[in-house]
Amino acid sequence: MPPNHLLRLTALRRLNSTSLRLSQRSYATTPFPEQDIYDVVIVGGGPAGLSLASALRSSSVTNKLKVALIEGQDLGPQKPYKPKPGTFSNRVSSLTPGSVRFLENIGAWKHIQEERVQDYHGMKVWDGVSNAKIIFSSDLLPTAPTIAYMCENLNLVSSLLSRLDELGSTEILDKARVEGIEYGQDDGELDLTSWPVVTVSSGRKLAARLLVGADGANSPVRTFAGIETRGWDYGRHGVVATLRIEDVEQRKQAYQRFLPTGPVALLPLPGDFATMVWSTTPQYAAKLKSLSPTDFAAMANAAFRLSHVDLKYILENMTSGLAEEVSWRESATPRDPALTPTHIVDVQAGSVASFPLKMRHADSYISERIALIGDAAHSVHPLAGQGLNQGIGDVQSLVRTLEHAVQHGQDVGSLLSLEPYYSEQYLKNHMLMGVVDKLHMLYGTTSPPVVAVRSLGLSAVNALDGLKSFIMGRAAGR
Amino acid sequence: MSPIPPTIALRPLAPPHLRIAVRGFSVLSRPPPAYPHHVPLTTPERILLGAGSAIVSLINPRRADMIATCGETTATPYFIYRLRDAMLSDPVGRRILKDRPRITSKSLNLEKMRAMRDGTVGREYVRWLDREGVSPDTRTQVRYIDDPECAYVMQRYRECHDFYHALTGLPVVREGEVALKAFEFCNTLIPMTGLSMFAAVTLKKDEKKRIWDTYFPWAIRNGLQSKEVINIYWEEELETDVVALRERLGIEMPPDMRQTRAAARKAKKKTEKTAPPA
Numbered sequence: 001m002p003p004n005h006l007l008r009l010t011a012l013r014r015l016n017s018t019s020l021r022l023s024q025r026s027y028a029t030t031p032f033p034e035q036d037i038y039d040v041v042i043v044g045g046g047p048a049g050l051s052l053a054s055a056l057r058s059s060s061v062t063n064k065l066k067v068a069l070i071e072g073q074d075l076g077p078q079k080p081y082k083p084k085p086g087t088f089s090n091r092v093s094s095l096t097p098g099s100v101r102f103l104e105n106i107g108a109w110k111h112i113q114e115e116r117v118q119d120y121h122g123m124k125v126w127d128g129v130s131n132a133k134i135i136f137s138s139d140l141l142p143t144a145p146t147i148a149y150m151c152e153n154l155n156l157v158s159s160l161l162s163r164l165d166e167l168g169s170t171e172i173l174d175k176a177r178v179e180g181i182e183y184g185q186d187d188g189e190l191d192l193t194s195w196p197v198v199t200v201s202s203g204r205k206l207a208a209r210l211l212v213g214a215d216g217a218n219s220p221v222r223t224f225a226g227i228e229t230r231g232w233d234y235g236r237h238g239v240v241a242t243l244r245i246e247d248v249e250q251r252k253q254a255y256q257r258f259l260p261t262g263p264v265a266l267l268p269l270p271g272d273f274a275t276m277v278w279s280t281t282p283q284y285a286a287k288l289k290s291l292s293p294t295d296f297a298a299m300a301n302a303a304f305r306l307s308h309v310d311l312k313y314i315l316e317n318m319t320s321g322l323a324e325e326v327s328w329r330e331s332a333t334p335r336d337p338a339l340t341p342t343h344i345v346d347v348q349a350g351s352v353a354s355f356p357l358k359m360r361h362a363d364s365y366i367s368e369r370i371a372l373i374g375d376a377a378h379s380v381h382p383l384a385g386q387g388l389n390q391g392i393g394d395v396q397s398l399v400r401t402l403e404h405a406v407q408h409g410q411d412v413g414s415l416l417s418l419e420p421y422y423s424e425q426y427l428k429n430h431m432l433m434g435v436v437d438k439l440h441m442l443y444g445t446t447s448p449p450v451v452a453v454r455s456l457g458l459s460a461v462n463a464l465d466g467l468k469s470f471i472m473g474r475a476a477g478r
Numbered sequence: 479m480s481p482i483p484p485t486i487a488l489r490p491l492a493p494p495h496l497r498i499a500v501r502g503f504s505v506l507s508r509p510p511p512a513y514p515h516h517v518p519l520t521t522p523e524r525i526l527l528g529a530g531s532a533i534v535s536l537i538n539p540r541r542a543d544m545i546a547t548c549g550e551t552t553a554t555p556y557f558i559y560r561l562r563d564a565m566l567s568d569p570v571g572r573r574i575l576k577d578r579p580r581i582t583s584k585s586l587n588l589e590k591m592r593a594m595r596d597g598t599v600g601r602e603y604v605r606w607l608d609r610e611g612v613s614p615d616t617r618t619q620v621r622y623i624d625d626p627e628c629a630y631v632m633q634r635y636r637e638c639h640d641f642y643h644a645l646t647g648l649p650v651v652r653e654g655e656v657a658l659k660a661f662e663f664c665n666t667l668i669p670m671t672g673l674s675m676f677a678a679v680t681l682k683k684d685e686k687k688r689i690w691d692t693y694f695p696w697a698i699r700n701g702l703q704s705k706e707v708i709n710i711y712w713e714e715e716l717e718t719d720v721v722a723l724r725e726r727l728g729i730e731m732p733p734d735m736r737q738t739r740a741a742a743r744k745a746k747k748k749t750e751k752t753a754p755p756a
Contacts, residue, residue, distance in 0.1 A: 307563070307566070309563040309566050309567060310566055312567070313566060313567055313572070317569070328576060332575070332626075332627045334625060448556065
């Protein structure tokens with residue numbers, strides 16, 4: 001690929017000032033190879049990093065930038081996503097219509113396996129202590145018939161990789177772990193002292209005009225930039241599982257019940273499958289993971305049907321016979337038939353897993369020649385299904401910022417160019433994380449006055465169709 | 479816009495007794511009973527019945543049906559659910575809810591209990607029944623609690639009331655009932671038992687003094703510190719030693735009320751003899 005003229009311009013500009021001092025200067029022994037100098041180096045091959053690479057390459061403004069993507073895992077097996085038929089991965093994300101529109105615009109959505117994506121049109125959320133409910137139905141917003149799409153992360157990653165293959169010219173280094181990041185040197189010709197240089201496990205070094213950290217919650221790029229994160233651990237684990245359900249609805253719904261230990265959500269997948277995310281204490285999570293498939297399926301049903309007192313007793317005291325106990329308690333516990341999801345029949349073998357939940361927000365999304373997107377910038381509680389959508393929002397904003405910078409002849413890595421991305425995204429993300437955190441706190445108690453007030457509030461919002469359609473519109477990313 | 483398909487109809491509906499708790503209704507559309515003797519009430523009906531039965535119970539405490547009605551109408555919301563949750567949190571309580579045993583003269587073999595060793599729960603219970611001249615059949619059926627499981631909890635409480643008498647040794651006179659109700663309120667938190675404490679105003683002067691000085695402090699102290707008495711599976715504890723059971727629960731015996739009352743009556747007669755009426 002011919003060298004990018006913009007590339008040399010910044011580095012060479014310094015030649016005039018240094019030529020007078022040639023005799024005094026000490027050089028780097030070898031000049032930095034030009035093929036290892038990139039405009040944008042993206043660290044992290046997850047949905048955020050791959051979306052950014054695809055978006056940069058699809059945009060007619062930024063497709064002249066030299067882009068590299070570094071990923072520690074082997075991306076080969078992920079490229080044609082060929083899962084075992086009749087199984088679904090337990091790592092599934094909810095994509096808002098706004099995120100899907102973005103993926104369509106960058107040309108990645110056409111590569112997705114649509115038969116493995118499930119759109120849903122209703123959402124039922126209720127308080128596990130008082131049974132106050134809020135029901136979102138797509139009838140409220142005729143312009144947005146779908147609330148969201150459930151898509152396996154592997155399906156999404158595979159579609160983005162296919163798009164990158166289609167576009168070409170992106171250097172993807174997979175199986176390449178980041179060994180270190182440091183600032184470059186001045187070799188007399190090119191002054192890379194403000195450029196981050198990434199060393200990967202193969203020994204290769206890449207110099208980046210802009211280094212983008214899309215490398216997850218423990219981002220090495222963020223550590224290198226010295227950007228701190230603030231937040232807390234929730235002391236909760238999210239237990240995920242792929243389940244088989246009994247009745248298949250024509251218009252699929254998502255169900256979420258707020259228990260005092262954390263919310264449990266049942267999200268639809270194609271056919272008679274569903275995915276469950278249960279945020280609960282680490283002890284309960286460990287107990288759930290140790291159960292037999294029959295007992296686990298019984299507890300999954302119990303999570304939506306039994307009182308929290310029952311769930312507490314069963315998870316703390318019983319080691320066997322859970323299915324019979326749940327069956328007895330189901331016959332004695334009153335429930336709202338409109339709110340109860342269909343009976344869960346079975347759990348897919350090997351799909352039960354858990355991960356710790358935390359909230360983190362980086363102090364800044366940018367630094368000189370550094371930008372952070374996705375989980376590297378923020379971690380949020382999964383109760384609103386917004387984590388991946390926030391990351392895609394970051395990508396959209398960063399691409400717009402870089403397009404503007406390129407069109408105005410700016411250095412894409414300078415703080416001046418990156419500032420609009422930070423200012424556009426930070427407050428938006430912070431507010432969403434704040435609301436999700438307060439919801440978690442509000443529903444984490446059984447204290448009667450708090451329960452009474454929050455139930456009254458929820459029922460009031462449920463009665464206001466106008467407010468509900470507003471919320472749905474905002475959540476859909478309009 | 480296509481019509482919404484009947485997704486709810488596809489799912490098997492919960493049986494009527496499990497749906498009643500979530501639906502409001504009017505007097506013109508009263509739902510069917512969820513269990514035998516059940517009478518669903520609207521909120522205004524419940525409030526009126528609760529107030530009326532409380533007043534009648536105060537005037538005439540022999541109206542056991544009014545006391546029962548007062549208990550049932552004031553138990554919701556919250557209090558009976560709290561008691562049911564207390565049973566669900568205890569392994570023995572859960573077994574009671576599963577088995578749903580009933581205490582009647584037919585279900586308890588009184589002759590067998592009379593033959594038991596002195597000092598066992600069974601023997602002391604029958605001794606108390608004989609001393610007070612009551613039988614286990616005098617309890618009315620629960621009618622005004624909508625949830626069948628909570629209705630059973632109320633019924634269980636009512637049927638175990640005599641066992642609580644035997645456990646504490648309190649007699650069936652008004653003074654004894656008020657003291658026991660105070661103990662039950664601090665232990666089970668059923669509102670009617672708390673309201674019954676107001677019946678202390680109808681007691682005689684010396685009874686009131688005894689209640690205030692001795693029995694209320696005893697009741698409050700023991701009601702709060704002892705384990706939940708609703709979680710005792712009486713049918714299994716008949717051969718247990720009463721003293722051991724009291725220790726297990728953390729209950730101390732109050733002063734014997736019948737003896738105290740008899741001694742007080744004797745002392746009063748003596749003073750009346752020595753000081754002739756003016």
